[in-house]
Amino acid sequence: MQIHTGLILIDDMEAKHRNMIMVAAVGILIAAGVHLTQEFRFYNIESNDLFLYDGAELWARLLRTGGLATVVSSFLTQFMRIPFAGTLIATAVYLAVWWLVAKVMRRRTGGAVMDGFSLLPSAFLFLCMENDYYRFQGHIAFLFVMAALAAYVSVPKDRMRYVAGLVLIPVLYQTAGSVAVVFSVAALLWEVMERGWKGLAALAYPAVSLLTAYIYVKSSLVSDFEHALTPFMYYDWPSTYFFPAYAWAMIPLLLLAAWAVNCLKLKPSFSKYVSVFGLALSLFLAGNFYSQVHSRNYYRMIQEQYWAENEDWDKIIKTADRRQPTFLVSYLNLALAHKGLLVQNFRYYNPQDLSSLMYPTPNLKTGLSLQSNVYMAWGYLGSARKAAFDGNVVTPGSCHPRQLQALVKMNLVMGAHGVAEKYISILEKTLFYRRWASSMRVFLGNEDAVKADKELGMMYASLPLTDEYARLDGIVGDMRDIHEACPSNVILSQFYELYKILEGAE
Amino acid sequence: MKKVLYAILTWVVCSCSYNVAVDQQIDAEPSIFPDYKDVTIPCNIAPLNFSVTEEGADAAAVKVEYDGKVRFIKAKRGLVSFGMKSWDSMMEEAVGSDIVMTVCVKKDGTWTSYRPFTFSVVADEIDPYLAYRLIPPGYTMWKEMSISQRNLENYKETKIYSNLQGKGNCVNCHTFRDRDPDDMLFHMRSELGGTYIFRDGRKEKLDTKTDSTISALVYPYWHTSGDYVAFTVNTTNEVVHTRNRNVVEVFDEAADVLVYDVDRHEIVTSDLLSSDKAFETLPTFSPDGRNLYFCSSVAALPMPERFREIKFSLCRIDFNPEDCSFGTQVDTLFNARIEDRSVSFPRISPDGKYLVFALGDYGNFTIWHKEADLYSLNLQTGEVVPMTALNSDDAESYHSWSSNSRWLAFGTRRDDGLYTKAYFAYIDSEGNAHKPFLLPQKNPRRYYDSHMYAYNIPEFVSGKVKMTGSEIADFAREGKSIKLGYKRK
Numbered sequence: 001m002q003i004h005t006g007l008i009l010i011d012d013m014e015a016k017h018r019n020m021i022m023v024a025a026v027g028i029l030i031a032a033g034v035h036l037t038q039e040f041r042f043y044n045i046e047s048n049d050l051f052l053y054d055g056a057e058l059w060a061r062l063l064r065t066g067g068l069a070t071v072v073s074s075f076l077t078q079f080m081r082i083p084f085a086g087t088l089i090a091t092a093v094y095l096a097v098w099w100l101v102a103k104v105m106r107r108r109t110g111g112a113v114m115d116g117f118s119l120l121p122s123a124f125l126f127l128c129m130e131n132d133y134y135r136f137q138g139h140i141a142f143l144f145v146m147a148a149l150a151a152y153v154s155v156p157k158d159r160m161r162y163v164a165g166l167v168l169i170p171v172l173y174q175t176a177g178s179v180a181v182v183f184s185v186a187a188l189l190w191e192v193m194e195r196g197w198k199g200l201a202a203l204a205y206p207a208v209s210l211l212t213a214y215i216y217v218k219s220s221l222v223s224d225f226e227h228a229l230t231p232f233m234y235y236d237w238p239s240t241y242f243f244p245a246y247a248w249a250m251i252p253l254l255l256l257a258a259w260a261v262n263c264l265k266l267k268p269s270f271s272k273y274v275s276v277f278g279l280a281l282s283l284f285l286a287g288n289f290y291s292q293v294h295s296r297n298y299y300r301m302i303q304e305q306y307w308a309e310n311e312d313w314d315k316i317i318k319t320a321d322r323r324q325p326t327f328l329v330s331y332l333n334l335a336l337a338h339k340g341l342l343v344q345n346f347r348y349y350n351p352q353d354l355s356s357l358m359y360p361t362p363n364l365k366t367g368l369s370l371q372s373n374v375y376m377a378w379g380y381l382g383s384a385r386k387a388a389f390d391g392n393v394v395t396p397g398s399c400h401p402r403q404l405q406a407l408v409k410m411n412l413v414m415g416a417h418g419v420a421e422k423y424i425s426i427l428e429k430t431l432f433y434r435r436w437a438s439s440m441r442v443f444l445g446n447e448d449a450v451k452a453d454k455e456l457g458m459m460y461a462s463l464p465l466t467d468e469y470a471r472l473d474g475i476v477g478d479m480r481d482i483h484e485a486c487p488s489n490v491i492l493s494q495f496y497e498l499y500k501i502l503e504g505a506e
Numbered sequence: 507m508k509k510v511l512y513a514i515l516t517w518v519v520c521s522c523s524y525n526v527a528v529d530q531q532i533d534a535e536p537s538i539f540p541d542y543k544d545v546t547i548p549c550n551i552a553p554l555n556f557s558v559t560e561e562g563a564d565a566a567a568v569k570v571e572y573d574g575k576v577r578f579i580k581a582k583r584g585l586v587s588f589g590m591k592s593w594d595s596m597m598e599e600a601v602g603s604d605i606v607m608t609v610c611v612k613k614d615g616t617w618t619s620y621r622p623f624t625f626s627v628v629a630d631e632i633d634p635y636l637a638y639r640l641i642p643p644g645y646t647m648w649k650e651m652s653i654s655q656r657n658l659e660n661y662k663e664t665k666i667y668s669n670l671q672g673k674g675n676c677v678n679c680h681t682f683r684d685r686d687p688d689d690m691l692f693h694m695r696s697e698l699g700g701t702y703i704f705r706d707g708r709k710e711k712l713d714t715k716t717d718s719t720i721s722a723l724v725y726p727y728w729h730t731s732g733d734y735v736a737f738t739v740n741t742t743n744e745v746v747h748t749r750n751r752n753v754v755e756v757f758d759e760a761a762d763v764l765v766y767d768v769d770r771h772e773i774v775t776s777d778l779l780s781s782d783k784a785f786e787t788l789p790t791f792s793p794d795g796r797n798l799y800f801c802s803s804v805a806a807l808p809m810p811e812r813f814r815e816i817k818f819s820l821c822r823i824d825f826n827p828e829d830c831s832f833g834t835q836v837d838t839l840f841n842a843r844i845e846d847r848s849v850s851f852p853r854i855s856p857d858g859k860y861l862v863f864a865l866g867d868y869g870n871f872t873i874w875h876k877e878a879d880l881y882s883l884n885l886q887t888g889e890v891v892p893m894t895a896l897n898s899d900d901a902e903s904y905h906s907w908s909s910n911s912r913w914l915a916f917g918t919r920r921d922d923g924l925y926t927k928a929y930f931a932y933i934d935s936e937g938n939a940h941k942p943f944l945l946p947q948k949n950p951r952r953y954y955d956s957h958m959y960a961y962n963i964p965e966f967v968s969g970k971v972k973m974t975g976s977e978i979a980d981f982a983r984e985g986k987s988i989k990l991g992y993k994r995k
Contacts, residue, residue, distance in 0.1 A: 056952050220975040223670040236649070237674075363647060382748040390647035398642075398649060398958055415751060418922035425955045469745040469755065469810050478748060 026279070027095055030122075034094070035087040037290060038129055042086020044302045044366075045136055049397030050404075051078040052429040065221050066177025066233060069141040074397065077136050078431060090129075093139050094122035100146035101254065104186075107153050108193065108258040113271035116278025117254055121146075123286035124247035130293045131235070131243070132366070135396055138234030138244055141176035145183045148172055149251070152183075153190055158198075162191075165205055173212045178222075178233040179248065184209035186251045193259050236396040243289070297325060301366055304331035308373055309402055313338045322349055327359045333495070334374050342494040354502040357495060358475075365394050372406055378492045379462025379482050382470045385410045399426065401433050412443045412450055413459040420444065462486040476503060524578045526567045526610050528619045536560060536609035536620035538586075539951050540921075540944035543623035546932035547943060548632040548913065549601045552660050553593035554625065554943065557584045557951040558609055565612040569619070572596060572605040585949055590660065600627045626940075628932060630912035634659055635687065635967040636928060636945070637666065637680055643924050643960035645756070646744060651959075653680045653692060655971055661948045666690075666971050671979040673697035680963060681735075683728040684856075685909055687971040691726060691735065698982040704973060705732060705768065713987035716773065718994075720760050723773070727790045731827055735766045736789035736798055737773070745810045753924075756871035757816070759809045761785040763800045767830050772991035776832045778823055780994070785816065787870055790852050791825065798825040798832070799852045799861065801870055803842070814868045817842040820849045820861075820883070831995055839883065840890055850878075851904055854885070855911035860937055861885055862893070862914060864903050873903040873917060873926060873962075880905060880916060884937060893939040896931040906965045914939070915964040926960035 051074045052058070061071050080086035098119045105114035125142060128134045148168050155161035165187045172180035184205035191199030213228035215221075222228040231244035266274065307315045308331050316335035324332075329349060333356075336342040346352065358374055361367030368391030375384030388410065392403040404423045411420035421444055427437035443449050443456065450456045464481035471478060479496040482489065535543060537559045547554065558566035558581050566581035579586055588596070596605065604624040610617050636658055641651040652668040669677050676695040683689035683705070691703040701712040701723055714723040714737075723737035740761045746754055762780035764773045779786050779798075782805065789800040801818035820840035824833025840863075842848050850870035852863045861883040864872040872878035879897040883890045896902070898920035905916035914933055917926040921944075931942035945961070947953040 052956065054952070054956065056949060057956055218974070218976050220665060220668070220671065223668065223672075224979060368647075380748075382746045382753075385753070386644065386746050389642075389644045393642040393644060393647045394649055396649075414749075416753075416923050419924040422922045422925065422955065429956075463749045467750040468748045469813075470748050472745070472811065481748065 027091065029283075030094060031087055031091040033286075034091050034126065035084070037294070038090065038126075039083075039087065040299060040303045040306055041129055042080040042090070043306045044132075045077050045086065046080035047369075047400050047402055048135070048365075048395055049074050049077060050399040050401055050426070050430055050433075051075050052426070053431065054429050057429075065174065065216055066137065066141055068175035069137050069144055069177060073135065073137040073140040076140070081432060090126075090139070093143055094126060097122045097125065097139075097143055097146055100143070100150045101251070103150045104146070104153055105254060105258045108190075108255060109261055111268070111271060113261050113266060113274050114254060114258050114278065116275040116280070116282065117257065119279055119282035120254065120285070121247045121250040123282045124243050124250065126286050127243040127289050127293065128247070130290070130295075131241075132298070133235045133237040133396075134241075134244070135234050135236060137177075138179070138231060141179045141234065142182075142244075142247060144176040145172060145179045146251075149183055149186055152187055158195065162201065165191075165202065166208060169205060169208045170212045173209065173216070178213070178227065178229055178231065180212070181206075181209050181229055182248045182251050186255060189252050189255045193255070297328060298366075300324070300328055301331075301370075304328070305366065305369060305373070307331075308334060311338070317341075320349065324349070326356045327361065329356045330359050330361070330370055330374055333357060334377055334491075337377070337491045337494045340490065340494070343497055346498055352502075354499070357498060357502065363390060363394070365391055365396075365400070368394065369400070369403060372403060376406055376410065376459070378479070378495060379459050379486060379489050380470075380478060380492075381410050381414060381459060381463065383478075385414065401427065401430070405433065405436065408437070408440055409456060409459065412440070413456055413463070415447070417444050458486070458489060462489050462492065476500065524567065524580045526569070526578050526617055528610055529616045531619045533621050535623070536611070538609065540954075542625065542943055544626075544941055545943040546626040546628055546940040548932075549597045549627050549629055550631045550634070550659050551597075551930075552658060552946045553588035553590060554946050555585060555587045555948060555950060557581075557949075558586065558611060559584065559951070560609075560611045560613075562613050563611045564614070567610045567612075569608040569610060569622075570596075570605060571608075572600040572603065575599075578610075585951070587948070597627055600625075601629050603627065628912075630910055630932070632658055632913045632930065633685060633908045633966040633968050635970055636915055636964055637682070637967050637971065638928060638964045639678060639680060639962040640959040641962050642958060643926060645754075648676070649674070651677060652975075653677055655967065656945065657970070658945075661946070664970075665975055666973070667692075667975040667978045669694075671975045672982055675699065678963075679724065679726055680965065681726045681728055682965060682967055683732045684730055685966050685968045687967045687969045689728070689732055690971060690973075691728070693723070694982060695722075700982075700987050701726075702978065702982065703735075703768065709981050709985065711982065711985040711987050712771070713989050714766075714773075716990055716992045718992040719764070719773070720762070723764075723766065725788050729765075729791045729827065730793060730795045733768050733827065734791075734830060735768065736763065736791060736800075737766055738763055738787045738789065740787065743809065751876055752874050754874050755810060755813060755869065756874060757810050757813045757869055758785055758787065759807065760805075761787040763787065763789045763798075765789075765798070765825070765830060766990070770991070771988050772993055774830050774993045774995060776823075776995050778832060778834075778836050785818070786821075787818070788850055788852065790854060792854055793856050793858045795827050796825060798823050799839075799854070801849050801852065802836070802838075803848070816848065816868050816870075817846065818848045818850060818870050819843065820852055820863060839888070853905055853907060855907045855933070856909060857911040859885060859911070860933070862905055862907075864905070865892075873901050873919070876900050876919070876923075878903055880914075882937060882939070893931070895939040896929070896942045901926075904963050908966045909968055913966070914942075915966055916942070917961055917964055921954070924960075925954075925957065926962060927954065928961040928964040 061067050076089050102115045102118035169184050188202040188205045191202035217228050227233045231241040313335035320332050336345050361370050368387045371387035372384050388403045388406040392400045408420050408423045424437045427433040451460050462482050465485050476499050482492050483496045538556045539559050542554050542556050568579045568586045570577050604626050606622050608619050608622040610619045635655050637655045639653050653666045656663045675697050678693050680692040689705045693701050701714050703710045719739045721739045724740050725738045727736045741759045744756050763786040764775035766773050785803045787801050799822050802821045803816045803818040806812040806815040819838050819842040822837045847865050848868045850864045850872045854861045864878050865881045866872045866875035866878035878901045880893045880902045900919040902918045914931045928945040929942040932940040
């Protein structure tokens with residue numbers, strides 16, 4: 001027996017293997033694309049949140065709207081600090097969504113004609129990552145909904161399926177969030193296609209999802225209807241959200257397309273080409289939109305941040321562009337200072353004015369991380385601690401692991417051991433920062449140990465001899481105080497020297 | 507048959523009860539968190555669960571003795587948890603007396619009991635709710651902040667309003683008229699900005715910036731009648747220390763006091779409350795509504811260079827609620843310049859006997875001043891005393907009185923130096939403060955260890971605020987702002 005069903009040709013074992021190889025090839029292609037375009041975003045996403053191995057904390061998170069998706073997302077993103085882990089996780093999500101969408105479409109068409117087009121939602125999910133305020137939780141929530149839809153359409157008995165739909169919508173709303181709306185619309189369409197006029201009973205689905213959203217808003221469990229009914233729920237800041245909206249819209253549109261394909265009764269041989277076209281279109285749209293929305297400068301910034309936090313100064317210097325914009329030179333300057341090359345190399349890079357020494361970055365997560373990292377390296381601890389604290393606060397999950405680490409160090413140096421211990425306790429509940437946090441306990445209540453430590457000791461020695469208000473006399477005045485307190489602080493000394501030169505020049 | 511049933515029942519009861527055979531006693535205080543040792547507590551407070559934090563403990567238990575009864579509570583992972591029902595019945599039976607707690611710790615197979623401590627249970631009830639703002643303690647950056655309320659008789663916390671229900675903007679300065687949950691006001695800043703007043707079922711959104719004032723209205727205090735609210739207008743800034751155990755300074759470059767007439771939508775002030783030569787701030791009405799207390803300092807500019815010269819004294823002016831007029835002279839009750847200290851947040855007990863204020867070295871944002879302590883002024887004798895029993899090495903700052911004048915809620919950074927927590931102290935009929943206790947939680951150690959918000963402006967409320975955040979958000983979006991008139995008397 002030979003069945004032609006578009007992309008996947010079930011013929012014999014050889015054909016099966018051929019198809020598996022093809023799917024694997026597409027998977028590898030997607031993984032490669034994801035890695036090349038988003039590798040450093042994953043490192044950045046990892047710092048958006050902390051997954052705490054604490055039952056009470058997890059339970060509290062689960063009880064929030066979309067809580068299960070948040071917990072699963074947070075669990076997965078903690079691994080994204082490992083090279084390639086982010087790529088593997090994201091690719092797995094894209095492939096799983098693709099597979100689930102294809103599964104639903106196959107049930108509709110009875111074949112694989114829609115397999116290629118089924119990649120479209122994943123393509124738009126991929127594009128969501130270009131917005132820094134988007135939470136990975138949105139991906140997981142979408143995955144939940146597709147799993148629920150695939151399970152729903154596989155229920156053979158109409159009445160049982162109807163009840164399942166009614167139950168699933170509020171459950172999805174609680175566990176995944178506003179994306180439950182997609183399920184309600186898709187399930188309604190499914191029922192109408194499946195059962196004709198009788199299927200209109202499923203109008204109850206959107207009604208239930210609207211009612212659920214209404215209850216959540218009125219009980220203050222969700223802030224407003226925009227959050228309750230749109231992808232806005234998966235953003236950390238007011239932002240445009242057309243890519244997740246496209247991903248959402250794809251599900252009912254694909255169902256309608258599947259219905260149309262069924263009506264057209266395509267020849268099996270033609271179905272294969274339709275599927276291949278769908279696949280090509282998905283990849284093209286992902287690439288095309290990516291090239292339009294990708295910010296090279298921002299990506300460079302998070303690359304530099306990653307290298308700086310891993311003290312890979314050579315990488316920053318080697319990959320630096322002589323003509324890069326002002327806001328990208330701060331980490332480069334830091335890298336040059338670590339190599340003792342700042343003063344002699346500063347004029348090699350553009351721009352060369354005073355503002356480019358430490359560009360005044362906006363008070364958002366990345367900008368505050370930059371301020372904290374650079375100021376801490378200078379030993380400018382009052383300002384660095386404030387930037388680290390604020391950077392931690394504006395982080396989506398309100399716990400930025402590296403800013404917390406910075407806060408532990410700076411609070412130990414500045415004698416605020418109580419709050420340092422609080423942050424140590426939090427980091428001790430994580431998988432990857434536990435050991436580091438515990439190693440810092442030795443400094444609690446032990447100023448001598450702080451002074452004796454190479455890194456903390458340098459910071460301690462750099463504290464100004466007398467207290468002043470920061471920037472009262474301009475930043476150069478504060479640098480002078482640090483330099484006087486600790487002339488052996490070579491990072492600060494280089495910046496201070498350049499500041500004096502450039503200030504004189506201006 | 508009865509005997510058999512009795513035997514079974516006895517066996518069940520005995521097998522369920524827990525006992526510890528103590529091997530040795532030591533005369534040392536046990537290490538517990540929160541420090542609830544020898545605290546005075548109201549009979550209607552939620553269970554004071556605590557953790558035994560003795561290092562190297564394999565197991566821990568607490569022997570509880572009151573009213574001739576003895577029972578042991580086994581600690582689970584160090585947590586001593588009183589069941590809600592058994593706690594309530596214990597409170598009922600122990601009211602007016604002491605509950606004696608003896609912590610027992612098992613180390614290396616040996617049970618050791620520590621020096622017992624007490625919960626002194628008093629019949630004076632605490633107001634059932636506490637309202638506060640939860641905010642990251644940097645005050646300049648936030649993502650989420652909320653005005654929340656906590657039922658003090660159990661552990662339930664609910665949000666009155668979260669800024670995420672609006673536009674993510676700052677919400678602050680919640681206050682209630684005489685702790686009445688139905689009469690509340692607070693400010694929102696930037697988008698949806700305004701002062702929101704909810705009174706007698708009426709909602710109003712005020713645009714409080716006028717051409718005659720330097721800012722929108724800031725620090726409020728509601729007159730007992732509900733007809734007036736004292737506010738300030740301030741130009742406020744913040745600066746970071748380069749090397750100081752006080753991390754941040756918040757300072758005013760100008761500050762005036764004024765009174766808002768709720769019915770006329772008019773703000774009224776006088777030269778004695780709004781002078782260019784002085785900073786006037788943090789007003790509070792006396793319980794009888796006939797006096798307005800505030801803090802005043804000689805103005806010193808430029809700021810922040812001269813900030814350390816700012817010493818706020820405690821002042822008082824007469825107030826006539828009949829026509830919203832002020833007296834003709836200002837009395838200084840505590841001259842901070844002479845004492846070389848600075849007063850903030852005067853708050854008078856509802857019975858009118860005591861005025862409690864925070865005292866720091868300079869300025870008025872005492873939560874950032876580790877030296878800041880609470881002081882009590884006896885309004886009958888004029889005597890000022892430090893409230894030694896409730897002060898600590900770290901900052902004590904904003905405080906509020908309970909309806910019966912027996913409890914003081916206050917914010918303090920004593921535990922970790924940054925994340926302000928709410929504490930409660932009993933003030934007895936002689937005006938003496940007793941050792942305070944931390945706002946109870948089901949598992950306080952775990953809760954406070956991972957809690958990343960400060961308890962800002964703890965205010966007692968006599969019941970639950972029923973208005974929901976959703977209602978407030980709807981009103982914020984749809985309500986029209988009322989412009990205020992201005993009058994200088």
